[in-house]
Amino acid sequence: MAFSMITSRGVTYLASELLDQVQGVRHGFATRVGGVSPEPWNTLNLGFKTDDEEARVHTNWGRFLGALGLAGRPLMHLTQVHSNRALFVSRTPDSGIVDAGEGDALYTNQPGFALATVAADCVPVLVAAGAPAKAVAAIHAGWRGIAAGIVVNTIQRLASVAGMDLSHREFTVAVGPHIKSCCFEVGPEVVDRFHEALQLEPSDLRPGERDRCYLDLQAVLIRQLASCGVHPDRVDVVRHCTRCRPDLFFSYRRDGPCCGMLGAAVCLES
Numbered sequence: 001m002a003f004s005m006i007t008s009r010g011v012t013y014l015a016s017e018l019l020d021q022v023q024g025v026r027h028g029f030a031t032r033v034g035g036v037s038p039e040p041w042n043t044l045n046l047g048f049k050t051d052d053e054e055a056r057v058h059t060n061w062g063r064f065l066g067a068l069g070l071a072g073r074p075l076m077h078l079t080q081v082h083s084n085r086a087l088f089v090s091r092t093p094d095s096g097i098v099d100a101g102e103g104d105a106l107y108t109n110q111p112g113f114a115l116a117t118v119a120a121d122c123v124p125v126l127v128a129a130g131a132p133a134k135a136v137a138a139i140h141a142g143w144r145g146i147a148a149g150i151v152v153n154t155i156q157r158l159a160s161v162a163g164m165d166l167s168h169r170e171f172t173v174a175v176g177p178h179i180k181s182c183c184f185e186v187g188p189e190v191v192d193r194f195h196e197a198l199q200l201e202p203s204d205l206r207p208g209e210r211d212r213c214y215l216d217l218q219a220v221l222i223r224q225l226a227s228c229g230v231h232p233d234r235v236d237v238v239r240h241c242t243r244c245r246p247d248l249f250f251s252y253r254r255d256g257p258c259c260g261m262l263g264a265a266v267c268l269e270s
Contacts, residue, residue: 029174037056107157169229
């Protein structure tokens with residue numbers, strides 16, 4: 001499948017055509033276009049932990065959710081810590097924007113509110129379990145989280161709350177904008193960490209300068225999904241690299257710590 005680029009209410013976002021086919025799910029991956037934040041966060045900064053004013057970030061989230069058709073819905077997000085911790089949301093928040101605590105994935109089988117993740121080169125992943133959807137998840141998958149198993153852990157927990165037979169899992173996965181292998185140059189300590197945690201394929205790496213190399217996080221992630229029973233045909237991946245597209249995306253690697261953050265959201269409809 002593919003992703004569509006949509007502009008609604010002045011906000012430009014990406015939607016997975018594959019995930020759009022799953023009944024009972026609304027979702028989207030924000031670009032940097034359509035918000036109220038000034039430089040260096042211009043304009044649709046959705047990062048809760050940036051130096052941007054909180055009021056502007058909340059306004060930006062309101063605009064993004066409105067563009068997705070989720071205006072007024074409560075929003076759950078995390079203090080992201082590059083872990084493998086997935087948190088279950090068991091009840092609908094009363095209103096507003098709620099920090100669920102420290103972790104790197106949120107999942108629920110309850111309808112009516114949005115789950116959020118933010119990133120600026122890390123991999124945002126949205127998942128629906130079942131069709132029609134019985135549960136959804138929003139995952140922040142940085143390289144540390146991927147090596148630690150955040151995606152596998154979340155998929156396993158999602159299957160449980162969806163009441164799905166572990167031998168017959170049915171998932172639809174949308175992988176949002178992230179830094180691609182063209183730009184993700186890492187040192188030997190990162191490669192060693194991946195070798196300790198899981199088996200890398202030769203095609204996951206290509207030589208960089210001196211002892212460094214370029215790592216294909218996307219390939220590793222897709223293999224992890226396959227290990228959980230997710231068929232490759234049920235995985236949709238944004239083709240753009242965040243570092244290569246300053247017109248569309250924030251990138252920590254390109255812009256440094258003062259950059260804004262991209263957001264992604266998924267909601268289970270009643």
